[in-house]
Every structure is written in structure tokens, then in C-alpha cells.
Amino acid sequence: xxxxxxxxxxxxxxxxxxxxxxxxxxxxxxxxxxxxxxxxxxxxxxxxxxxxxxxxxxxxxxxxxxxxxxxxxxxxxxxxxxxxxxxxxxxxxxxxxxxxxxxxxxxxxxxxxxxxxxxxxxxxxxxxxxxxxxxxxxxxxxxxxxxxxxxxxxxxxxxxxxxxxxxxxxxxxxxxxxxxxxxxxxxxxxxxxxxxxxxxxxxxxxxxxxxxxxxxxxxxxxxxxxxxxxxxxxxxxxxxxxxxxxxxxxxxxxxxxxxxxxxxxxxxxxxxxxxxxxxxxxxxxxxxxxxxxxxxxxxxxxxxxxxxxxxxxxxxxxxxxxxxxxxxxxxxxxxxxxxxxxxxxxxxxxxxxxxxxxxxxxxxxxxxxxxxxxxxxxxxxxxxxxxxxxxxxxxxxxxxxxxxxxxxxxxxxxxxxxxxx
Ligand code: GLU
Numbered sequence: 300x301x302x303x304x305x306x307x308x309x310x311x312x313x314x315x316x317x318x319x320x321x322x323x324x325x326x327x328x329x330x331x332x333x334x335x336x337x338x339x340x341x342x343x344x345x346x347x348x349x350x351x352x353x354x355x356x357x358x359x360x361x362x363x364x365x366x367x368x369x370x371x372x373x374x375x376x377x378x379x380x381x382x383x384x385x386x387x388x389x390x391x392x393x394x395x396x397x398x399x400x401x402x403x404x405x406x407x408x409x410x411x412x413x414x415x416x417x418x419x420x421x422x423x424x425x426x427x428x429x430x431x432x433x434x435x436x437x438x439x440x441x442x443x444x445x446x447x448x449x450x451x452x453x454x455x456x457x458x459x460x461x462x463x464x465x466x467x468x469x470x471x472x473x474x475x476x477x478x479x480x481x482x483x484x485x486x487x488x489x490x491x492x493x494x495x496x497x498x499x500x501x502x503x504x505x506x507x508x509x510x511x512x513x514x515x516x517x518x519x520x521x522x523x524x525x526x527x528x529x530x531x532x533x534x535x536x537x538x539x540x541x542x543x544x545x546x547x548x549x550x551x552x553x554x555x556x557x558x559x560x561x562x563x564x565x566x567x568x569x570x571x572x573x574x575x576x577x578x579x580x581x582x583x584x585x586x587x588x589x590x591x592x593x594x595x596x597x598x599x600x601x602x603x604x605x606x607x608x609x610x611x612x613x614x615x616x617x618x619x620x621x622x623x624x625x626x627x628x629x630x631x632x633x634x635x636x637x638x639x640x641x642x643x644x645x646x647x648x649x650x651x652x653x654x655x656x657x658x659x660x661x662x663x664x665x666x667x668x669x670x671x672x673x674x675x676x677x678x679x680x681x682x683x684x685x686x687x688x689x690x691x692x693x694x695x696x697x698x699x700x701x702x703x704x705x706x707x708x709x710x711x712x713x714x715x716x717x718x719x720x
Contacts, residue, residue: 302600302601302602302621302623303621303622304597304600304621305381306381306382306384306385306386306596306597306618307381307382307384307385307388308381309385309618309621309622310384310385310388310389311332311388312622313622313699313703314328314331314332314388314703314707315328315332316622316700316703317700317703317704317707318331318707320689320694320696320700320704321704321707321708323707323708323711324711324715324720326720327711327714327715327720330362330714330719330720331362331391331707331710331711334359334360334361334362334384334387334388335360335361335362335363336359336360336434337357337359337380337384338357338358338359338360338431338434339355339356339357339380340355340356340357340358340427340430340431341353341354341355341430342354342355342356342408342423342426342427342430343426344419344422344423344426345419345422346419346422347416347418347419354408354409354410354423354426354427355408355409356378356406356407356408356409356427356430357378357380357383357406357407357408358372358383358404358405358406358431358434358435358440358442359380359383359384359387359404359405359406360387360402360403360404360434360440361384361387361388361390361391361402361403361404361405362391362402362403362710362714363402363404363440364402364710364713364714364717364719365394365395365400365401365402365709365710365713366394366399366400366401366402367401367402367436367437367438367439367440367441368387368390368401368402368403368404368439368440368441369390369394369401369402369403369404369440369441369443369646369649369650370386370387370390370403370404370405370406370442370443370445370646371386371405371406371442371443371444371445371446371448371474371645372405372406372407372408372427372442372443372444372445372448372452372456373386373405373406373407373408373445373446373447373448374407374408374410374412374446374447374448374452375407375408375409375410375411375446375447376409376410376411377409378407378408378409378410379407379409382407382596383405383406383407384405385618386405386407386445386617386618387403387404387405388403389403389617389618389638389639390402390403390404390405390646391403391706391710392639392702392703392706392707392710393639393642393643393646393706394646394650395705395706395707395709395710396639396640396643396678396681396682396702396705396706396709397643397646397647397650397674397675397678398674398677398678398681398709399646399647399650399674400650401441401646401650402710404440404441404442405445406427406431406442408423408427410423412447412448420452421455424452424455424456424459425455425456425458425459427456428456428459428460428463429459429463432463435460435471435472436460436464436468436471437468437470437471437653437656437657441470441471441472441473441649441653442456442471442472442473443472443473443474443645443646443649444474446519446595449474450474450475450476450481450486451476453472453473453474453475453476453481454475454476454479456471456472457469457471457472457475457479457480460472469656470653470656470657473485473649473650473652473653474649474652475652480652480655480656481652482648482649482651482652482655482661482662482667483661483662483663483664483666483667484648484651484664484667484668484671485645485648485649485651485652485667486520486524487524487527487528488644488645488647488648488649488667488671489520489521489524489615489642489644489645490520490521490522490523490524490525490527490528490615490644491524491528491644491668491671492641492642492643492644492645492647492648492671492675493521493525493591493613493615493641493642493644494525494528494529494532494533495644495671495672495675495676495679496613496636496640496641496675496679497529497533497589497611497613497636498532498533499676499679499680500611500613500634500636500679501533501589501611503634503683504610504611504634506588506589506610506611508533508534508535509533509534509535510534510535511533511535511536511587511588511589512535512536512537512538512550512586512587512588512589513529513530513535513536513537513538513587513588513589513590513591514537514538514539514540514582514583514585514587514589514590514591514609515529515537515539515540515541515591515593516540516541516546516579516582516583516590516591516592516593516594516598516616516619517541517542517592517593517594517595517615517616518540518541518542518562518568518593519542519593519594521593521615521616521642522540522542522591522593522594522615523559525591525593525615526540526555526558527555529591530555535588535589536551536552536553537552537553537555538550538551538552538553538585538587539553539577539582539585539587540553540558540568540582541568541577541579541582541594542562542567542568542594543579543594544567544568544569545567545568545569545576545577545578545579546568546569546576546577546578546579546581546582547568547569547571547573547574547575547576547577548574548575548576548577548581548582548585549573549574549575553571553573553574554573557571557572557573558571579598580603583598583599583603583606583607584603584606584607584608585608586608587608587609588609588610588611589609589610589611589612589613590607590609590611590612590613591612591613591615592612592613592614592615592616592619592620593615593616594616594619595616595617595618595619596616596617596618596619597618597619597621598616598619598620599612599619599620599621599624599628600621600623600624601621601623601624601627603624604620604623604624604627604628604631605627605631607628607631607633609633610633610634611633611634611635611636612628612633612634612635612636613636613641614635614636614637614638614641614642615638615641615642616638616642617638617642618638619638620635620637620638620699625697625699626697628697629697634698635697635698635699636698637682637698637699637702639702639706640675640678640679640682640698640702643675643678644671644675647671647674647675648667648671651667651670651671681705682698682701682702682705683698683701685701685702685704685705686698686701689701
């Protein structure tokens with residue numbers, strides 16, 4: 300049988316496996332297998348040429364037992380409801396594992412943002428918010444950026460929502476520019492959180508990060524900052540990096556500033572002049588200490604997991620490792636740190652942004668990073684603690700399964716207290 304690659308089926312499969320291991324209550328399991336609410340919206344958008352084009356979008360609220368929904372909005376030509384459902388489930392486990400007072404949600408609009416100008420992007424973003432109306436809100440469901448959305452888009456959305464309710468409401472959305480209620484440290488928070496997890500993971504296997512070799516797949520918001528922060532904080536060297544067009548490999552280490560300059564000038568990582576060109580597939584299989592998938596879903600599958608050579612896989616993207624690949628990596632003794640732990644820095648600092656917006660008092664960047672470190676290191680320890688608890692009873696579970704058990708148990712207990720089952 301071929302491997303399941305539908306992201307929502309994968310999300311359900313992962314939940315089912317955890318439910319079985321932890322002996323989850325059947326009703327709780329049934330509630331948690333499907334989203335609470337799926338909204339489909341139809342958005343007429345005035346285009347630059349005077350015509351009106353209709354776009355389709357979604358907002359899925361997966362679960363709100365622990366607090367209002369939380370999760371980003373993606374603009375993507377291949378967006379579909381199953382991907383958004385999966386991502387909303389993963390947000391539920393992400394906020395729960397971080398132990399911040401939110402549930403999980405996600406949104407998406409089917410569009411190719413590369414073909415839209417600012418006028419059209421603004422109209423689309425405002426139209427999406429008008430279509431969602433009161434289904435979002437600082438106490439209902441709080442969106443944020445994700446693939447191909449950015450602080451400017453969050454600003455338009457916040458403004459549209461404020462118009463709708465009749466007062467300024469910065470707490471409705473996170474990832475905003477600093478000028479209108481954004482938080483210090485939000486932009487590189489996903490990568491920063493990932494680096495704190497890497498620091499802790501390296502300690503558990505006695506890996507000296509200063510002399511380590513790192514590979515990064517993806518050079519978007521997460522991958523780019525991961526490159527910069529990893530080399531600056533750990534002292535390790537990045538020997539391979541890629542974007543959607545392909546990668547480069549240089550065993551002597553890639554120079555961040557030169558790479559950035561080449562990417563700006565040529566639009567691709569392969570514009571970098573030194574080193575050797577590799578495909579995205581070859582990049583994943585290079586010999587190094589740490590592999591950071593920071594692009595999209597389903598990159599490490601049953602087809603290539605066996606050829607991964609690093610000691611640590613740090614999942615900075617959402618869903619880069621399939622359940623079958625997860626088993627293979629675990630059997631090979633590779634420490635695979637799951638996405639909803641590694642990339643939770645983004646939503647953790649979103650939480651800080653929401654708290655600051657509600658309180659109207661803003662923190663320093665130093666404060667933000669310190670609090671992020673405290674929360675994400677606590678999550679890491681919760682995962683390792685759960686693994687040890689099972690090991691003490693003679694059962695070996697992967698970090699992903701351990702993370703699921705911690706997260707699902709918290710959501711199930713919240714639902715129980717609320718009387719949902
Ligand atoms: N889109 C990010 C994620 O997948 C951030 C979500 C948020 O800040 O709400 O975690």
C-alpha cells in the first residue's frame with residue numbers, strides 16, 4: 300500500500316496512534332478527530348484592471364477547549380480544505396504543548412500572491428476578514444501570518460476588523476507591524492524558538508553545536524532566520540541550503556551575507572557562486588549533524604527517510620516528516636524533534652503579542668526572548684519527561700508520540716472539565 304500523503308489523514312493517523320498508546324477516552328478521541336467548525340468563504344475582489352475576481356477561502360476552528368482558536372492564514376494557489384484542517388489540528392497540539400491559553404485554528408485563501416499587486420492583495424485581505432466577520436475576534440479566534448502572508452497583510456486585516464466592530468482592536472490578529480501593536484521579536488520568533496529546542500536536543504546526545512554541520516531546507520521566513528541564528532548562536536556551520544528551485548552544498552560552510560545577497564540578486568539560493576549545486580532531494584541526504592526542514596509538508600517520507608544521515612532532525616516547517624518516516628528515523632536512532640514543538644516559537648510570541656495588546660503595555664525584545672526560552676524549554680522537558688515516563692514502564696516512544704500525549708491529554712482534560720464528554 301502506498302504511503303498516505305493527505306495532510307488531514309496524516310494528522311488523524313498521528314492522533315490515533317497517540318490515542319492508542321495513551322488509552323484516550325473514546326468520546327474525547329471522537330471529538331478530537333474532526334474540527335469543531337469549518338467556514339468556507341467566497342470573496343469578490345476588485346482588481347486593478349477594473350474587473351472583479353472571486354476567490355475562495357477557509358477558516359477552520361479545530362478546538363477551543365483551552366481558549367480561543369489560534370493559527371495563521373496561508374495564501375497559496377494549491378490551498379485546500381484538507382490542508383487547512385490538518386494545520387488547524389496541529390495548531391491545537393502546538394498551543395497545548397506550549398501550555399498557552401489557546402485552542403487551534405487555521406485559515407487559507409486559494410490564490411497566487413505572486414500575481415497580485417498591493418492594491419489587489421489589500422482588497423483580498425479586507426474581503427476575507429469581512430467574510431469571516433464575527434467568526435474571528437480576540438476572544439474567539441485569532442489569526443496570524445503563515446505561508447505567503449506578512450505583517451502588512453495582518454495590518455490591513457486588523458484595520459478591517461476594527462472598522463467592522465467600531466473600535467480599535469489590535470488583539471484580533473498577531474504578527475502585526477510594531478507600529479500598530481506588534482511585538483518585538485515576533486518576526487524571527489519561529490527560528491529563535493527552534494534554536495532553543497536545538498540547544499536542548501544537542502545536550503541530550505552530547506552534540507557539540509560549535510563544531511556541528513547543519514543543513515537547512517527552505518529559505519523563507521523560518522529557514523532564513525534559522526540560518527542566521529544557528530550560525531550566530533551555536534557557532535556551527537551551515538553546509539547545505541535550498542529553496543524551492545534547488546540547493547547548494549559547500550563542506551567549508553556557506554556565507555550567510557553572500558547567500559542573502561545572491562538570493563536577492565538572482566531570486567534563488569543557487570545564485571550563490573561557491574559550492575556545488577544539489578537538488579532538494581540530494582540536500583536532505585547530505586552528511587551532517589543537524590537537518591532542519593524549514594519548507595513545506597511531506598519532505599521526509601518512507602521513500603527517503605532511510606537515507607537521512609544526520610543525528611538530529613529539527614522540524615521547523617509544519618508536517619515535513621510523514622508518520623512512516625517518523626518510525627524509520629526513530630528506529631535508526633535519529634533524534635527527530637517534532638514540528639509542533641520546534642516551530643512553536645511563532646505562536647508563543649503571538650501569545651505575548653496578544654497579551655501586550657490586551658494589556659496595552661509593551662515589552663523589550665530581551666524580555667520576549669527570555670520568556671520564549673522559558674516556555675519552549677519547558678515544552679521540550681515535558682516531551683522528554685513523557686518519553687522517560689513510558690520508558691520506565693518498558694515502552695519506547697518517539698519524541699513525536701510523547702509530544703502528542705502531553706498535548707492531547709491537556710486538551711482532553713479541558714474538555715472534560717467543561718463537560719463536553
Ligand atoms: N503560522 C504560525 C504557526 O504555524 C504562527 C501561528 C500563530 O502565531 O498564531 O505556528
